[in-house]
């Protein structure tokens with residue numbers, strides 16, 4: 001929704017005027033390459049989208065938080081002294097989970113009325129949950145600082161970490177740090193080259209010269225909780241245990257090179273575990289090569305790494321599924337497509353494709369038609385811009 005409409009809806013709902021309202025925003029993300037590497041301490045290469053969560057909010061003088069979303073009829077009311085007790089909510093648990101972990105971390109949570117609006121499509125694999133978490137964390141941390149007279153900018157990396165902690169510990173989804181980090185730290189027209197074990201990072205311009213990033217939404221809901229995400233994490237841990245016995249000092253799979261893996265892979269007897277570990281080790285290497293290729297303006301090479309990543313996720317890591325496979329197959333048939341792969345956790349959600357600008361319309365028409373013919377589902381397409389990370393909107 002337009003910001004003005006959200007503000008009008010807020011006033012209709014909670015009363016008062018525009019004068020004491022505040023607005024916080026944080027985006028969804030697309031991961032260009034480096035999938036299922038973050039929780040293995042490896043490299044990722046995500047970028048923030050311009051699709052985002054917007055919170056219009058007003059502080060209250062009591063201990064109550066009221067939450068509502070523009071696309072849902074329910075309103076949730078919570079007590080800031082009982083934040084631990086809202087884990088089972090169908091909606092509102094992500095927001096209150098963030099408030100809870102911030103409180104645990106020493107932030108002074110204040111009561112407020114909040115209205116959420118999301119332009120990141122839910123369940124699309126574009127991190128609508130991280131967008132909600134980071135926007136919420138920024139809002140509560142800002143209010144806490146104000147209440148305590150602390151004049152300093154909110155530490156956005158800490159917000160990313162607390163957002164992840166809420167998702168892990170309050171909502172029970174064992175995700176890595178990538179999504180929250182991208183939502184918190186994104187930069188317009190740049191992707192973030194992030195090393196997930198120590199969170200060191202660099203911005204790399206996404207200069208695609210006459211190409212566009214097209215996101216294709218399979219409309220098959222991707223749900224990390226219900227998917228095999230946690231199972232994959234456990235498989236990685238098993239593989240790491242075996243390899244690290246032979247490679248002492250390696251703190252995570254992300255520290256093991258392709259050469260070290262090749263020299264020791266015979267130690268992994270289980271074929272399934274071997275495939276999973278192979279994906280992680282080679283995917284990490286592809287991120288490094290991709291960043292190098294983009295630095296040299298070699299978008300074609302970047303596209304070929306994206307394709308290799310997609311194939312590895314399909315055949316070795318096995319996190320795609322029919323809808324994602326069909327979407328990628330149809331995309332790669334179109335002239336002008338440089339690379340195409342699933343993005344995010346998998347099992348549904350979106351694919352990301354690099355498409356020549358003058359082929360975008362044809363891409364959307366043909367991939368859409370063929371995808372529907374093969375799956376019976378009408379997909380959605382977004383020609384995406386890369387935007388900034390979470391922030392307060394001051395002028396509105």
Ligand code: GLA
Nearest residue numbers: 035036175176177178344345
């Ligand atoms: C989800 C998780 C991330 C990451 C990706 C896969 O988006 O939230 O932490 O693991 O899947 O790369």
